[in-house]
Amino acid sequence: MTFGLGVSAIGQGLLWATLGLGLFLTFRILDFPDMTVEGTFPMGAAACVAAINHGINPIWATLIAIGVGMLCGLATGLLYTKGRIPILLAGILVMTAAYSVNLRIMHGRSNLTLLDKPSLLKLPIFAHTPMYFDSVFLGFTVIVILTLVLIYFLQTDLGQAFIATGDNEKMARSLGIETDNMKIMGLMVSNGVIGLGGALVAQNDGYADVNMGIGVIVIALASIIIGEVAFGELTMNQRLVAVTLGSILYRFVLLVVLRLGFNTNDLKLFSSVVLALCMMVPVFRDMFDLKRVWKRGITTHD
Amino acid sequence: MTKPILELRHVVTKVNRNTPEELTLLKDLNLTINEGDFITILGSNGAGKSTLFNTIAGNLTIDAGEILLRGEHIENESEERRTRFLSRVFQDPKLGTAPRMTVAENLLLATKRGEHRHLTPRHLKQHMADFKEMTSGMGNGLDERLQTPTGSLSGGQRQALSFLMATLKKPDILLLDEHTAALDPKTSQELMTATNERIMAQNLTCLMITHHLDDALKYGNRLVVISDGKITYDVSGAEKQQLTQEKLYSFFSDLQD
Numbered sequence A: 001m002t003f004g005l006g007v008s009a010i011g012q013g014l015l016w017a018t019l020g021l022g023l024f025l026t027f028r029i030l031d032f033p034d035m036t037v038e039g040t041f042p043m044g045a046a047a048c049v050a051a052i053n054h055g056i057n058p059i060w061a062t063l064i065a066i067g068v069g070m071l072c073g074l075a076t077g078l079l080y081t082k083g084r085i086p087i088l089l090a091g092i093l094v095m096t097a098a099y100s101v102n103l104r105i106m107h108g109r110s111n112l113t114l115l116d117k118p119s120l121l122k123l124p125i126f127a128h129t130p131m132y133f134d135s136v137f138l139g140f141t142v143i144v145i146l147t148l149v150l151i152y153f154l155q156t157d158l159g160q161a162f163i164a165t166g167d168n169e170k171m172a173r174s175l176g177i178e179t180d181n182m183k184i185m186g187l188m189v190s191n192g193v194i195g196l197g198g199a200l201v202a203q204n205d206g207y208a209d210v211n212m213g214i215g216v217i218v219i220a221l222a223s224i225i226i227g228e229v230a231f232g233e234l235t236m237n238q239r240l241v242a243v244t245l246g247s248i249l250y251r252f253v254l255l256v257v258l259r260l261g262f263n264t265n266d267l268k269l270f271s272s273v274v275l276a277l278c279m280m281v282p283v284f285r286d287m288f289d290l291k292r293v294w295k296r297g298i299t300t301h302d
Numbered sequence B: 001m002t003k004p005i006l007e008l009r010h011v012v013t014k015v016n017r018n019t020p021e022e023l024t025l026l027k028d029l030n031l032t033i034n035e036g037d038f039i040t041i042l043g044s045n046g047a048g049k050s051t052l053f054n055t056i057a058g059n060l061t062i063d064a065g066e067i068l069l070r071g072e073h074i075e076n077e078s079e080e081r082r083t084r085f086l087s088r089v090f091q092d093p094k095l096g097t098a099p100r101m102t103v104a105e106n107l108l109l110a111t112k113r114g115e116h117r118h119l120t121p122r123h124l125k126q127h128m129a130d131f132k133e134m135t136s137g138m139g140n141g142l143d144e145r146l147q148t149p150t151g152s153l154s155g156g157q158r159q160a161l162s163f164l165m166a167t168l169k170k171p172d173i174l175l176l177d178e179h180t181a182a183l184d185p186k187t188s189q190e191l192m193t194a195t196n197e198r199i200m201a202q203n204l205t206c207l208m209i210t211h212h213l214d215d216a217l218k219y220g221n222r223l224v225v226i227s228d229g230k231i232t233y234d235v236s237g238a239e240k241q242q243l244t245q246e247k248l249y250s251f252f253s254d255l256q257d
Helices: A001-032 A038-051 A058-082 A089-104 A133-154 A157-167 A168-172 A179-205 A217-232 A236-259 A264-279 A281-287 A288-300 B048-056 B103-111 B126-138 B156-169 B183-200 B214-218 B237-242 B245-256
Strands: A111-113 A207-209 B005-014 B023-034 B038-042 B065-071 B086-091 B173-177 B207-208 B221-225 B230-236
Touching: A001 A179, A001 A217, A001 A236, A001 B207, A038 A089, A038 A111, A038 A207, A058 A179, A058 B221, A089 A264, A133 A157, A133 A179, A133 A236, A133 A288, A157 A168, A157 A179, A157 B023, A168 A179, A168 B207, A179 A207, A179 B086, A217 A236, A217 A264, A264 A281, A264 B086, B005 B048, B023 B048, B023 B065, B023 B230, B038 B214, B048 B086, B048 B103, B048 B173, B065 B126, B086 B156, B103 B126, B103 B156, B126 B156, B156 B173, B156 B183, B221 B237, B230 B237
Parallel strands: B038 B207, B038 B221, B086 B173, B173 B207
Antiparallel strands: A111 A207, B005 B023, B005 B065, B221 B230
16 A cells, blocks of 8 residues: 555656656746746646547647647747746746636536546556556656756757856857747747646546646746755756656655645645745755854854 | 958947937947957946947947948847857956856857857867867966856956957957956956957957056057047057057046046
């Protein structure tokens, strides 16, 4: 029982890690919070489930989810760079608009099921895996491929220009880097990956829900920040891996919370509290820095 | 035989257009820059020195006049496009480098200034020997810190790096905007010497804004004074060499009368 829950948590952690990786591109590299993800995630789910219900192969349906995610990113990117709308608001606009689009995709229903329909988890290669292991294998495969692709991308000339844009935009422009295009590209790739996350989670859960996007940015941020708090100073490549480990750790935290007797309705509250605590770690570190308190006691000020 | 590389003709630049705060910063400015010119630019605060640089670099669009690069109009080219032929070093050490990227990564970005960047591997290792040699020429320990994020370098090292990045791929025009002003006197002098050596060695065409009269006199083949959005004084060659601080001072006080 407990073992099963642990495996399930790892599987969930791996599938949800796609969100962390997607958001990493905007939140950590471009250095801004992209609210679009709260609309992209359910859109990826809705598009994938609707496509499968229309008889489209689950692999194609998942690719469609990536495509619609990229379109959301494009919309936010254009509003932000060409429309000069602040990024937070641009994201909220697209996220809000996405809600209506998602209902359209799901034919006006707020919930669309995959019951008795094929999905990536029902592919023949997963036929003989024990319970919960199918999502572990699927999540692991996707995360390995995604992480390798991102590592390659960030080490290319284009990837380096993308990093420079987030690091020092003025310098990037003075070196001829088209920073607007870099931001649009980053938002598209990021939201494409989040759309993929939506498709995977929907196939794992067996349904898409129009409200499944609420709070996902907190979950994605939690994977990034738990990874950073847990593993400290890392290179870029290691940081990408840390996101996935952070996502799995986060699932175990939720598991513990549920075991303590709280119910699933409390999970969003806990997500926020966990994220807030992790983000405050540097403050706590300064506050309780005993080494410095001790030093202050013995140094003289003459 | 020197030929013009960049010409500004009757250039007018305004900011805050169509608002009550509209200001005309460059007023019918004319300047012809010849190939190989090393021009030092003097002028009081608000005279339009930085505006001139922002106009040349494309950060500000012009309201009238024309800008020609080797006879070709470039007024409508974006800032990014103009980096094909132009590079600049800012006064603020924070502006010239990407703080979370290493020294070597910053240099690598600069090797592709003004070029399209593709999904091809960056090949950082192949450049390391070059970067090592280049940075050791600056004589400030930068070569020992190629793998260090530039955010943890000293201001002097960062400015030296910014300068290297600006000249790594030879620009047709180099703009130096008081690039030594934020440094302590010794570091500032060292960077100025290194700057002059590299400009001479590569025969760069360079415009340098400075507030140091002695630097303005000592370096370059031409000296230009900007006041109230116009070029008010322009000497070169032998005439510049005979210029003294006293003459310049008297010139400045004449202007204020």
